[in-house]
Amino acid sequence: MDAQLIYVVLAAAFGLYMAWGIGANDVANAMATSVGSKALTIKQAILVAAVFEFLGAVLAGGAVTSTIRKGIVQTDLLADSPELLIYGMLAALLAAGTWLLIASRKGWPVSTTHSIVGAIVGFAAVGIGIEAVQWGKVGGIVASWIVSPLTAGVIAFLIYNSVIALILSKENPLERAHRYVPVYIFLAAFTITLVTILKGLKHVGLEISVRNSYLLATAIAAGIAVVGAFVIRRIKADPKAEKDQHFVTVERVFGVLMIITACGMAFAHGSNDVANAIGPLAAVISVAQSGLVSAQSATPVWVLLLGGVGIVVGLATLGKHVIATVGERITQLTPSRGFAAELAAASTIVIASGTGMPVSTTHTLVGAVLGVGMARGIEAIDLRVVGRIFVSWIVTIPAGAILAIIFFTIFRLVLP
Amino acid sequence: MANLLAGVFGKSPVMPLERHAELVHKCAKKLVPFFEAIVQKDWDTALEIRSVIEQLENEADEVKKDIRMRLPKSLFMPVPREDLLELLLVQDKIANRTKDVSGIVVGRRLDVPDPLSELWLDFVGRCIDATKQARKSVQELDELFTSGFRGAEADLVSAMIDKLDRIETETDSKEAHLRAALFKIENEFNPVDVMFLYQTITKIGEIADMAERVGRRLELLLSH
Numbered sequence: 001m002d003a004q005l006i007y008v009v010l011a012a013a014f015g016l017y018m019a020w021g022i023g024a025n026d027v028a029n030a031m032a033t034s035v036g037s038k039a040l041t042i043k044q045a046i047l048v049a050a051v052f053e054f055l056g057a058v059l060a061g062g063a064v065t066s067t068i069r070k071g072i073v074q075t076d077l078l079a080d081s082p083e084l085l086i087y088g089m090l091a092a093l094l095a096a097g098t099w100l101l102i103a104s105r106k107g108w109p110v111s112t113t114h115s116i117v118g119a120i121v122g123f124a125a126v127g128i129g130i131e132a133v134q135w136g137k138v139g140g141i142v143a144s145w146i147v148s149p150l151t152a153g154v155i156a157f158l159i160y161n162s163v164i165a166l167i168l169s170k171e172n173p174l175e176r177a178h179r180y181v182p183v184y185i186f187l188a189a190f191t192i193t194l195v196t197i198l199k200g201l202k203h204v205g206l207e208i209s210v211r212n213s214y215l216l217a218t219a220i221a222a223g224i225a226v227v228g229a230f231v232i233r234r235i236k237a238d239p240k241a242e243k244d245q246h247f248v249t250v251e252r253v254f255g256v257l258m259i260i261t262a263c264g265m266a267f268a269h270g271s272n273d274v275a276n277a278i279g280p281l282a283a284v285i286s287v288a289q290s291g292l293v294s295a296q297s298a299t300p301v302w303v304l305l306l307g308g309v310g311i312v313v314g315l316a317t318l319g320k321h322v323i324a325t326v327g328e329r330i331t332q333l334t335p336s337r338g339f340a341a342e343l344a345a346a347s348t349i350v351i352a353s354g355t356g357m358p359v360s361t362t363h364t365l366v367g368a369v370l371g372v373g374m375a376r377g378i379e380a381i382d383l384r385v386v387g388r389i390f391v392s393w394i395v396t397i398p399a400g401a402i403l404a405i406i407f408f409t410i411f412r413l414v415l416p
Numbered sequence: 417m418a419n420l421l422a423g424v425f426g427k428s429p430v431m432p433l434e435r436h437a438e439l440v441h442k443c444a445k446k447l448v449p450f451f452e453a454i455v456q457k458d459w460d461t462a463l464e465i466r467s468v469i470e471q472l473e474n475e476a477d478e479v480k481k482d483i484r485m486r487l488p489k490s491l492f493m494p495v496p497r498e499d500l501l502e503l504l505l506v507q508d509k510i511a512n513r514t515k516d517v518s519g520i521v522v523g524r525r526l527d528v529p530d531p532l533s534e535l536w537l538d539f540v541g542r543c544i545d546a547t548k549q550a551r552k553s554v555q556e557l558d559e560l561f562t563s564g565f566r567g568a569e570a571d572l573v574s575a576m577i578d579k580l581d582r583i584e585t586e587t588d589s590k591e592a593h594l595r596a597a598l599f600k601i602e603n604e605f606n607p608v609d610v611m612f613l614y615q616t617i618t619k620i621g622e623i624a625d626m627a628e629r630v631g632r633r634l635e636l637l638l639s640h
Contacts, residue, residue: 029421109420161564169567245569247562322419329422334562362420369424376494376564380426384490388423 003416004288007086014093015281015303016310021100022112022273023314027053028322029362030269031262035327037251037338039258042327046320048259049266053315054308056270056353060196061307063356064272065299067137068116068279069286071356073124074132075293082293087411088127088404089280092119095403096276099396110392111360115400116276117141122401123408144357145393148348149367156344156371159184163336164375167250174237174246177253182229184339185260190221191347192264196271199354224260231256254335261342268349269361270311276358278307333369337377341368363389427486429500430558436479436507437554437630443472443511444547444623450518451540455533459525466518473511480508494561495637503633507554510547510626517619524612529605535597539590543620546587546627549580553634560637570638577631584628591621 031049034040040048078085096115103110117138124132163184167176194217197208208216235252242248282299333341345361345368352359366385373381446469453461483504487497520526528536553576556569563569594617602610 029419032421109423164564164566168563169569171568173563173568243559245559245563247559326419326422329419330425332425332428336562366420366424369421373492373494376561378425379428379430379493379561380486381424381492382426382488382490383492385420385423388420392420 006416007090007284007288010090011086011093011281011284012306014090014097015277016306017097018093018100018112018116018277019274019307019310020314020317021097022277023053023311023316024318025100025104025314025322026112026273026361027266027269027311027315027319028326029365030265031323032326032330033265033333033338033342033365034258034262035323036330037255037258037333037335039255039335039338040262042320042324045262045323046315048262049315049319049323050312052263052266053270053274053311056267056272057274057308057311058301058304059201060199060267060271060350060353061274061278061304062299063199064275064353064358065279065282065304067141067356067358068120068275069283069299071137072117072120072134072141073128074134077128077132078293082287082291083415084128084412085287085293086284087415088120088123088408089283090415091123091127091404091407091411092116092400093277093280094407095119095122095400098403099399103396108392108395109362109388110396111362112273112276113358113360114145114393114396116280117358118397118400119404120280121397122404126401126405127408127412141358144352144359145363148352148357148359148364149370152341152344152348152364152368153371153374155347156340156368157375159344160337160340160372160375160377163340164377168247168336173250174253177250178232181232181253181257182225184257184343185228186221186225188257188260188264188339188343188346189224190217191343192267192350193217193220195347195350195354196267199351228256228260251335254339258335258339258342261339261346264346264350265342265365268346268353270308271353272349272359273361274304274307274311277310278303279358281306332378332380333372337372340375340377341365341372344368344371426488426491429483429486430561432479432483432486433500433504433507434555434557436476436483436504437551439472439476439479440507440511441547441551443469443476444514445544446472447514447517447540447620447623448537448544450521451528451537454521454526455528455537457527463522466522469514469518473515476508476511480504494565495640499633499636499640503554503630503637506626506629506633507550510550510623510630513619513623513626517616517623520612520616520619524609526609526612526616528613529598529601531601532594532597535590535594539587539594539617540620542583542587542590543624543627546580546583546624549576549583550627550630553577553580553631557634565638565640573634573638577635580628580631584624587621587624591617 027049031045035045096119099115121133166180167173170176197213197217232253237246237249282303287293345365348364349361372378446465450462450465556573559569
């Protein structure tokens with residue numbers, strides 16, 4: 001029993017470190033859009049991020065967590081030696097954490113999701129055997145890494161085109177914005193609420209029928225839209241500060257919308273990325289408690305809570321500086337453009353979370369931004385970044401895998 | 417840590433282009449007080465203005481270089497990068513021509529003949545109206561980018577460009593009048609000076625031409 005306690009404490013420590021790293025680095029991508037467009041101040045962004053990352057992690061983080069926990073490794077093969085799964089998951093956490101630390105020291109943009117998936121596949125394939133990996137599932141995950149940025153891009157393209165057609169290209173964009181922005185608010189709130197209710201809540205033990213889910217999502221979204229419309233109505237044009245088109249005021253109206261999509265983005269990020277930290281932890285706990293690898297129990301809520309807390313601490317310690325830095329560099333993303341990117345990315349990610357796909361939040365958001373760009377929404381996009389995404393893939397997955405294999409071998413020798 | 421999201425964004429050339437438009441017009445506008453001083457034979461003031469023109473032309477050059485640095489080939493933009501660079505180059509020529517004109521006049525101590533002074537100032541004034549209209553049109557660039565180069569904003573800019581064209585046509589006829597007036601009295605002056613007067617008139621006319629070509633370039637952006 002002592003050995004089991006050591007495993008759980010180690011896993012909790014590594015998991016907390018990963019969650020802290022996610023809060024420190026990745027959350028910035030989800031929030032910087034809103035800060036860069038001045039829809040939120042840094043303080044407000046941190047508050048929004050803390051609340052909604054936490055809610056996302058706890059309410060909708062279950063499915064991805066269970067994928068990381070038992071969707072990649074063929075756990076049946078380990079029935080006779082459950083400790084191998086423990087060593088492996090510990091090694092994967094440590095490997096991903098180490099790799100992220102190296103990458104951030106060197107200034108390489110790498111994805112937490114890719115690190116952890118690479119690490120788990122690595123220890124399973126090499127440490128245990130090729131057949132120990134559920135290659136079908138892994139193939140699905142890798143496909144989702146391509147599909148999610150593309151989906152987000154297409155959605156963002158469509159949303160931003162609708163914004164141009166309905167509002168920005170018209171003669172009275174301000175009047176139009178007052179009329180249509182509440183509709184976008186409704187859409188944003190509805191999508192995120194619905195997916196959460198349909199896909200997320202059962203992991204925390206709440207079961208709501210599909211019909212009631214739609215009704216509840218509609219009610220919540222309508223409530224938010226009404227409040228939004230009320231706030232928007234109070235935004236008046238300042239004739240001295242701008243030309244007749246009132247684009248500055250129009251952007252302020254979109255700023256209200258962006259507060260909603262920022263909440264959605266933080267929620268989506270929490271729901272997907274918390275798994276990177278606590279998925280392996282949940283696996284270790286499950287094996288350590290039962291001594292069986294195929295335990296069917298759900299992820300304990302306290303583990304999700306731990307992940308949520310870790311992210312918020314990371315955010316509060318280092319994340320706020322990263323948000324400020326990134327925010328300063330993406331000022332081209334005005335609220336009308338930023339909300340389109342955020343709404344597209346958040347919807348895609350929340351759907352991925354609901355179906356248990358661990359995707360890269362950052363890549364999905366980059367895909368959405370490119371989608372806005374395709375709709376002629378961004379003055380200058382540096383296409384070299386697309387190349388950089390592929391390089392970070394090619395480097396991160398083997399790096400995570402190799403480190404995991406090394407740590408796995410060490411743990412097998414050292415741990416009881 | 418290098419950030420992927422921040423890396424997506426190149427530096428936008430839009431506000432610097434608008435600033436360049438502002439500088440170029442500010443530079444060209446100096447020709448009005450410059451020639452008022454010349455007409456009144458106030459060379460001290462003319463020389464002072466000439467140095468301000470040089471300074472503004474230099475500033476515009478710096479902004480031009482900065483914009484070019486911002487536009488590497490890897491950029492993806494809503495409008496072709498080449499068209500923006502062309503717009504910038506034509507716009508920059510307005511400042512170059514202004515510097516040339518003031519340079520010739522100061523360098524040769526070229527007097528504007530008294531009988532021409534009214535027509536001359538009128539011609540210069542109208543050319544500067546053209547650069548002003550060009551600046552106004554270019555300063556709609558950020559709104560054009562916001563509205564996706566479509567709809568009401570695109571129509572607004574089209575109308576501005578039409579007005580620019582009309583102003584340029586007027587400068588052409590004013591230029592013709594001025595040449596005709598000079599032709600009538602050219603025998604009374606030193607032939608070399610007269611040659612340079614013609615040349616100066618041509619160059620001033622070119623300022624309006626360049627302004628019109630800025631409009632053409634802007635129109636191209638609208639057609640994409």
